[in-house]
Amino acid sequence: MSLQPVTTVSGTAVPVPGADIDTDQIIPARFLKCVTFNDLAGKHFYDARFDTNRRPTAHPLDDPRFAGASIMITGANFGCGSSREHAPQAIHRSGFRALIGESFAEIFFGNAITLGMPCVTAARTDLETLAAFVSQNPGAEVRIDLQDMTATCAEIPVPIAMPDSARHALLSGRWDPIRELLENETAAARVAASLPYL
Amino acid sequence: MGKTLYEKVWDAHAVGRLADGRTQLFIGTHLIHEVTSPQAFGMIRDLGLKVKYPHRTFATVDHIVPTENQETPSDPLAAEMMEALRKNARDFGITYFDLASGKQGIVHVVGPEQGITQPGTTIACGDSHTATHGAFGAIAFGIGTTQVRDVLATQTLAMEKLKVRRINVNGRLGPGVYAKDVILHIIRLLGAKGGIGFAYEYGGSTFDAFSMEQRMTVCNMSIEGGARCGYVNPDETTYEFLKGRPHAPAPDRWEAAVARWNSFRSDPDARYDDVVDIDAAGIEPSVTWGISPDHGIGISEPIPDPDASADEAQRNDRRKALAYMQLEGGAPIKGVKIDVAFLGSCTNGRLSDFREAARYLKGHKVAPGVKAIAVPGSQITARLCEQEGLDAVFREAGFEWRGAGCSMCLAMNPDKLVGDQLCASSSNRNFKGRQGSPTGRTILMSPVMVCAAAVRGEVSDAREVFDGVPAEAPAA
Numbered sequence: 001m002s003l004q005p006v007t008t009v010s011g012t013a014v015p016v017p018g019a020d021i022d023t024d025q026i027i028p029a030r031f032l033k034c035v036t037f038n039d040l041a042g043k044h045f046y047d048a049r050f051d052t053n054r055r056p057t058a059h060p061l062d063d064p065r066f067a068g069a070s071i072m073i074t075g076a077n078f079g080c081g082s083s084r085e086h087a088p089q090a091i092h093r094s095g096f097r098a099l100i101g102e103s104f105a106e107i108f109f110g111n112a113i114t115l116g117m118p119c120v121t122a123a124r125t126d127l128e129t130l131a132a133f134v135s136q137n138p139g140a141e142v143r144i145d146l147q148d149m150t151a152t153c154a155e156i157p158v159p160i161a162m163p164d165s166a167r168h169a170l171l172s173g174r175w176d177p178i179r180e181l182l183e184n185e186t187a188a189a190r191v192a193a194s195l196p197y198l
Numbered sequence: 199m200g201k202t203l204y205e206k207v208w209d210a211h212a213v214g215r216l217a218d219g220r221t222q223l224f225i226g227t228h229l230i231h232e233v234t235s236p237q238a239f240g241m242i243r244d245l246g247l248k249v250k251y252p253h254r255t256f257a258t259v260d261h262i263v264p265t266e267n268q269e270t271p272s273d274p275l276a277a278e279m280m281e282a283l284r285k286n287a288r289d290f291g292i293t294y295f296d297l298a299s300g301k302q303g304i305v306h307v308v309g310p311e312q313g314i315t316q317p318g319t320t321i322a323c324g325d326s327h328t329a330t331h332g333a334f335g336a337i338a339f340g341i342g343t344t345q346v347r348d349v350l351a352t353q354t355l356a357m358e359k360l361k362v363r364r365i366n367v368n369g370r371l372g373p374g375v376y377a378k379d380v381i382l383h384i385i386r387l388l389g390a391k392g393g394i395g396f397a398y399e400y401g402g403s404t405f406d407a408f409s410m411e412q413r414m415t416v417c418n419m420s421i422e423g424g425a426r427c428g429y430v431n432p433d434e435t436t437y438e439f440l441k442g443r444p445h446a447p448a449p450d451r452w453e454a455a456v457a458r459w460n461s462f463r464s465d466p467d468a469r470y471d472d473v474v475d476i477d478a479a480g481i482e483p484s485v486t487w488g489i490s491p492d493h494g495i496g497i498s499e500p501i502p503d504p505d506a507s508a509d510e511a512q513r514n515d516r517r518k519a520l521a522y523m524q525l526e527g528g529a530p531i532k533g534v535k536i537d538v539a540f541l542g543s544c545t546n547g548r549l550s551d552f553r554e555a556a557r558y559l560k561g562h563k564v565a566p567g568v569k570a571i572a573v574p575g576s577q578i579t580a581r582l583c584e585q586e587g588l589d590a591v592f593r594e595a596g597f598e599w600r601g602a603g604c605s606m607c608l609a610m611n612p613d614k615l616v617g618d619q620l621c622a623s624s625s626n627r628n629f630k631g632r633q634g635s636p637t638g639r640t641i642l643m644s645p646v647m648v649c650a651a652a653v654r655g656e657v658s659d660a661r662e663v664f665d666g667v668p669a670e671a672p673a674a
Contacts, residue, residue, distance in 0.1 A: 184222055
């Protein structure tokens with residue numbers, strides 16, 4: 001399985017503000033009734049985007065000014081709650097290629113990286129400035145660069161962060177680890193042999 | 199310098215260092231269920247891989263299974279997912295605790311019940327409440343579906359080592375204060391994101407005195423505090439619980455197993471990245487008022503006033519949370535009308551939960567207009583409850599007594615809130631829409647508090663509703 005290195009993500013962005021946006025908000029449990037992830041596109045944030053009569057709620061994700069956005073700007077503890085990979089899958093399959101926020105819940109973060117979708121963090125003030133600028137200039141391009149760890153919009157770079165291992169995995173095209181895990185079969189068998197409870 | 203249990207278990211299971219710097223970690227025990235595994239089996243088939251250690255994966259059906267007419271779900275998608283699990287278990291030679299086995303239940307109830315969950319092991323499951331198993335001194339954590347694939351294909355995962363925060367709770371809990379209140383208090387104190395990057399090691403005299411079920415309740419909700427993994431060092435209470443269970447070590451290997459388990463305990467001079475001390479006496483019966491598990495208060499406290507918050511973002515989030523909950527800052531939480539009472543889940547769906555709840559519920563009636571359901575965590579739990587006549591206590595009080603499963607904790611089966619119903623719930627998440635209605639509302643609390651709310655028809659202090667509600671942990 002050869003993977004593309006992820007070095008930069010460029011595109012327009014949409015702010016989805018708020019702290020503790022949980023996986024039930026990102027993908028309500030009723031959409032988990034599926035044996036593949038294939039039909040999750042467009043189901044992201046469904047109950048925030050539509051009211052109980054299925055009328056659109058004027059959510060930023062459906063604002064025509066942000067149509068085609070591939071970067072989501074969000075708050076703290078994004079993706080908290082369930083381990084459901086359906087959450088990053090739904091976001092990815094709806095056209096997003098990177099998220100920038102104040103912090104990310106760990107399981108969501110790991111699931112997103114395994115899809116090659118970076119989740120980078122930035123200071124709250126920088127995020128507020130970025131979100132305000134993007135709201136005023138929805139067509140503005142945001143460029144997330146994992147080499148120099150900046151997010152640039154309107155030629156103003158702000159520092160971003162992410163754990164080294166995830167960054168290296170993305171930069172080296174190893175974000176899906178399955179091949180490497182399979183290669184180490186012998187070493188894994190040695191550990192297995194040392195564990196009496198198996 | 200000594201080591202923590204987390205480091206010792208990690209070292210014993212480390213296969214090697216991957217190119218990106220992560221560790222390849224051997225996963226001794228893998229648990230699967232019907233919702234997050236079918237896609238992983240699809241990937242295995244697409245890649246032409248096989249299940250490497252099939253005897254180390256255990257399956258059960260819990261998330262989507264109905265709690266009435268369990269074998270024949272009315273929802274065709276539910277039937278398809280249950281059938282997919284049956285087929286995958288059969289095709290790949292995986293042990294499957296299905297409905298017919300009499301051992302089915304919530305995966306985090308079944309593992310300990312069968313003695314599969316053991317100290318000094320690594321346990322992964324496509325479910326964020328996997329930290330429950332940490333109660334036995336295991337390193338247990340939730341994983342995504344692509345990682346389920348990794349475990350199936352290699353029995354290993356690419357993992358980043360966590361820091362360890364020691365959380366000491368010392369002293370005696372007050373009357374009517376339970377393990378659920380302890381974890382709600384911890385989450386309130388440290389925040390829903392306070393545990394990001396940490397494993398939580400729980401200890402202190404309160405935990406020493408706790409039963410395994412109480413330890414499981416606390417470890418279960420570690421993820422609600424942001425910690426992917428939470429654990430308690432194993433001790434005699436742990437070993438006593440495990441002895442004689444189907445998958446526990448046989449008598450001739452028992453002594454060696456206990457010696458090995460003891461060796462994993464955190465050393466007295468272990469170094470922690472952070473230490474938090476909590477006085478058990480300061481913990482009240484707790485409830486949530488908002489839409490995040492860290493929106494917790496003691497039952498006698500008023501709902502927080504968002505305007506009193508110094509942080510603007512927090513002010514806005516709290517205002518939105520209160521608007522969603524249809525509650526007012528500054529008002530008491532006691533007396534808020536409820537529509538539904540839910541007793542169950544991997545947090546509080548074990549025998550001791552039903553015993554303790556039934557003890558006080560006996561002789562009381564559910565208030566008119568309140569729908570109350572009791573859902574045992576497993577078929578075995580249900581049978582043990584029924585042998586003690588607990589099901590009759592719940593039925594006589596006006597609860598529906600159901601079959602085992604996750605039920606209204608995440609409402610993937612027919613057990614759902616309707617409209618903006620408010621539920622007094624012994625589960626773990628009060629997220630918007632969590633219990634099956636996009637506008638449904640949840641207040642988290644202990645099982646005895648759920649019964650008190652059911653009886654009064656409003657959020658209540660169990661100590662005022664029931665006579666002689668004692669402390670759950672009399673020792674320490």
